[in-house]
Amino acid sequence: MSVIYLGDRETGKTSLALELANPNGQYVKVLSPDYEGLKALLYDDDEGRTRPTEAAQSTHDRSLDIEVVVPTRRKTIYTEWIDTPGEIWRPNWQKNNANQWNKFLTVAQSCQGVLLVVPPYREIVSQGADINPDDFVTQQQWIRRFDRWVDFFQNDCSQIKHIALCLNKADLLQGVDLKREAQKLAYHPQNSRMNWMQRNDYIFKRFFRPVRRQIAQLNQRTSGLSVKCFITSIYNRELLELPWIYLGTFLKGNS
């Protein structure tokens, strides 16, 4: 029963996983490994950031025991958390590392759920003194990247059933007050202000309209795949947990 993190380079996949293990969780708790152990593995103190995931290997399998509280029960999910280096999405890398690429495909095809992490695009990033717009792709590039995700899921990975699409680094978005957004979107087992459909509509309409066509294509029900939209940030626990609670609803647990 696996969940895989996918995304291009520098989108924050490793940081998201590391932060999930932070012990102050509410409805999602990482039972093992513990935060400190994981941090020693993934975090570079000198650089003050997570280490880039090594591309010498296409997948890095680490198991993660996660407890998710869904409305009617507490569910423990043993998941192979699979981290992928961003490089592997470059056609060149795939060509030069055919074996590794195939190995990755085999793993990806057996997964139950995907956390697809995408960065914000230049047009929606707020204009701040410490933010360099050149660090972000343009909307057009972002859309083009999505076409390739559609190809990947339709051609190479058609068995996947659930994609949690995460627009990461939500703290950098224009007009987004993390705390306020989190209050609106937050999950509470019995009395959330929004349900999954409403959350998805809200996020989709605000941030994902440019890729409306691509998401509709993925959602074609004949394939059984369903995409739900999220925003995430390591600086907000509620938002960080949402995609996992969503996936947790469907993943088989050992309750």
Added chain:
Amino acid sequence: MGNICIIGPRASGKTTYLAGLSYFAEAKGSGRNYTITPVNEDSKELTINAENTILQGLSVEPTRLGDGIQTVDDLPYYSFVIEANRGLFRPKTSIQLNVRDYPGEVFEQIINANEEDSIHEEFIDECLMPDVDGGLLLFTEWESSSDRFYSQLMARFLEMLDERGRLDNYRLAVAMSKCERGEIWPGRLDPEIDLFGVYLKKTLNILKRGLPPKNLRFFAMSTFGVLGKYNPRPNRVNAFGSDGRASILRDPPCWNPYNLLEPLYWLNGS
């Protein structure tokens, strides 16, 4: 009663129907006169999941062949006991509902099943076994283009009934599911004439010609229902961005399914 099969094409709402049926008896203020007790693991799981998915704005996952499901035995098998109180002067009814949750594609492919596809063979064998009293058949499309496909499907189904000697002793409840849809909601009161007779004529004729009248009846059902007695808007929305086949409950507090039990009563012989 023995066994009932629930069959129907893809996305006709089979799993959602079972989830709704199992959950709804427990719903607060539902006012339903029935209790439903899940008696095996799969059915307990289904009831719990109904609450975590339908009530939280998610759609129930379709049952599909693949990964874990290779043979009939890998499919979810639900077993419920339904106790219904049908009114002052009518006896209490107890229904034992044992159903296997077949993916729609298995049913759709009976038209051109070949020898190698053992799951189709097993599916039909299991559905038409001597101890199966009857089937609840869910249809969902009503546009006239689907009439041709459904009628071919039914012609083949009748042949299979015949091959197994069940043509005269198999009860078939044919239901138009998801009848909360505005176009067909007005036809729910007399579905044989107003739904099947209008939209699925060919299918209706084939069935009526093939089965004895006492063993065939038409129903209209809706797992999600409409918003209220005076508000016939469907209590359902299509999942965003999908081709409209995944359905989500619009307003959980107004959840009031339509006609979920009637076909079961009839199949049960009352």
